[in-house]
Amino acid sequence: MIRKFDLVIAGGSFAGLACARTAALRGLKVAVLDAKKEPGARIRTTGIVVKEASDDFDLPARLMRKVRGVRLYAPDDRALDLHAPGYFFQATDTAGVLRWMAEEAERAGAELMYGMRFENALEYDGGVSLPGLHARFLIGADGARSRVAEHFGLSRNRRFLTGLEIECEELGGFDQRFLHCFADSAIAPGYIAWVVPGLGVTQIGLAASKPRKPDLSGLLRRLKAFCDVRRIKVIERRSGLIPSGGTLGNLGTRRVMLVGDAAGMVSPMTGGGIHTALHFGRRAAQLASDWLDDRGPHPVAALKREAPRYGAKLAMRRMLDMAPSNLLINTLLMTAPMRTLAQRLYFHTRASDGIPFEDRAVEQEPPKQTVTLHLI
Numbered sequence: 446m447i448r449k450f451d452l453v454i455a456g457g458s459f460a461g462l463a464c465a466r467t468a469a470l471r472g473l474k475v476a477v478l479d480a481k482k483e484p485g486a487r488i489r490t491t492g493i494v495v496k497e498a499s500d501d502f503d504l505p506a507r508l509m510r511k512v513r514g515v516r517l518y519a520p521d522d523r524a525l526d527l528h529a530p531g532y533f534f535q536a537t538d539t540a541g542v543l544r545w546m547a548e549e550a551e552r553a554g555a556e557l558m559y560g561m562r563f564e565n566a567l568e569y570d571g572g573v574s575l576p577g578l579h580a581r582f583l584i585g586a587d588g589a590r591s592r593v594a595e596h597f598g599l600s601r602n603r604r605f606l607t608g609l610e611i612e613c614e615e616l617g618g619f620d621q622r623f624l625h626c627f628a629d630s631a632i633a634p635g636y637i638a639w640v641v642p643g644l645g646v647t648q649i650g651l652a653a654s655k656p657r658k659p660d661l662s663g664l665l666r667r668l669k670a671f672c673d674v675r676r677i678k679v680i681e682r683r684s685g686l687i688p689s690g691g692t693l694g695n696l697g698t699r700r701v702m703l704v705g706d707a708a709g710m711v712s713p714m715t716g717g718g719i720h721t722a723l724h725f726g727r728r729a730a731q732l733a734s735d736w737l738d739d740r741g742p743h744p745v746a747a748l749k750r751e752a753p754r755y756g757a758k759l760a761m762r763r764m765l766d767m768a769p770s771n772l773l774i775n776t777l778l779m780t781a782p783m784r785t786l787a788q789r790l791y792f793h794t795r796a797s798d799g800i801p802f803e804d805r806a807v808e809q810e811p812p813k814q815t816v817t818l819h820l821i
């Protein structure tokens with residue numbers, strides 16, 4: 446028997462689950478297929494969420510930990526502290542966030558089919574036929590190496606960063622208020638290495654622009670200055686590809702559309718794609734439902750108009766891909782223009798208030814009052 450859906454989504458991660466929830470809330474009959482056995486299995490991301498994403502999506506605070514500043518290290522270990530008033534990043538229990546998103550999508554009415562891989566389908570005028578399923582519209586939210594893009598001859602990501610991470614039992618030695626970022630072309634050519642004080646764990650990772658490879662052993666050698674690396678207890682290892690070529694050109698056909706990493710919607714500079722996956726996952730659902738039910742504009746054209754273009758960030762990515770020498774990084778990183786650039790990259794357009802991080806009180810003490818008691 447063929448089961449009929451309005452919308453089938455291949456990929457049940459950030460983009461796919463945000464899409465599924467919104468589409469189901471709008472009354473579409475929705476199915477999500479994912480090759481993983483359950484939501485939150487085989488995580489391939491550090492999972493840092495920018496403030497805007499946790500604001501827009503009301504993600505549960507119990508699954509996140511605020512990190513307010515960035516400590517950026519040059520190869521010679523000099524460090525620069527960056528922060529902006531009112532801004533923070535959220536380290537997440539990523540598996541927990543994805544499980545929560547899956548529950549929310551299910552509660553809205555979407556049917557989740559984990560352990561089912563999208564392999565092939567047939568598109569015709571009225572929809573898309575998949576093995577055992579029929580969809581009026583298909584969304585490919587199946588990540589950097591999208592099978593949906595490949596099968597339907599859509600644009601595919603060609604430029605990548607290769608990311609590698611270990612999640613460890615919580616480590617001392619790192620100031621918990623900061624994301625610790627290491628600019629070092631010897632170990633992370635084209636990108637950076639990082640130590641994230643996470644939710645009861647410490648995440649240590651790095652990425653390099655492909656075909657170069659990140660050097661995790663080199664990073665651990667560098668971290669000897671901060672902690673006893675022999676005592677690191679690894680809980681989990683992760684690796685994955687981060688698209689770095691910007692939003693793709695051909696995002697769909699009449700009945701098929703790509704979103705999230707599958708569409709290349711990742712900042713080529715920071716490698717951050719969770720916020721765009723959540724935002725455009727939800728938009729894809731709105732656009733598909735407007736088209737299917739209300740004769741709205743075609744979703745592919747509308748998504749293409751709204752999608753980020755990353756103009757200046759793509760130009761900067763090309764420069765970083767050349768992996769500037771550590772000598773050059775040591776010379777430039779502490780200069781005022783580089784500080785401004787780093788501030789803009791990490792905190793978008795927010796400027797620092799110039800108050801040293803240590804001196805900024807997060808909570809203000811209530812003013813002291815003198816209370817006079819009048820005895821009757």
Ligand SMILES: Cc1cc2nc3c(=O)[nH]c(=O)nc-3n(C[C@H](O)[C@H](O)[C@H](O)COP(=O)(O)OP(=O)(O)OC[C@H]3O[C@@H](n4cnc5c(N)ncnc54)[C@H](O)[C@@H]3O)c2cc1C
Binds near residue numbers: 687
């Ligand atoms: C090492 C690393 C660290 C990162 N750190 C950050 C970070 O800290 N902050 C940030 O914002 N971004 C980060 N990113 C990028 C971020 O993880 C992605 O942009 C984000 O996960 C994209 O979400 P998505 O839903 O589009 O795709 P994905 O999260 O990649 O999900 C794709 C889903 O599709 C499924 N799938 C794949 N093929 C098929 C198929 N054929 N059939 C069915 N299902 C399929 C997969 O199982 C997966 O669940 C990082 C990436 C990497 C690799």
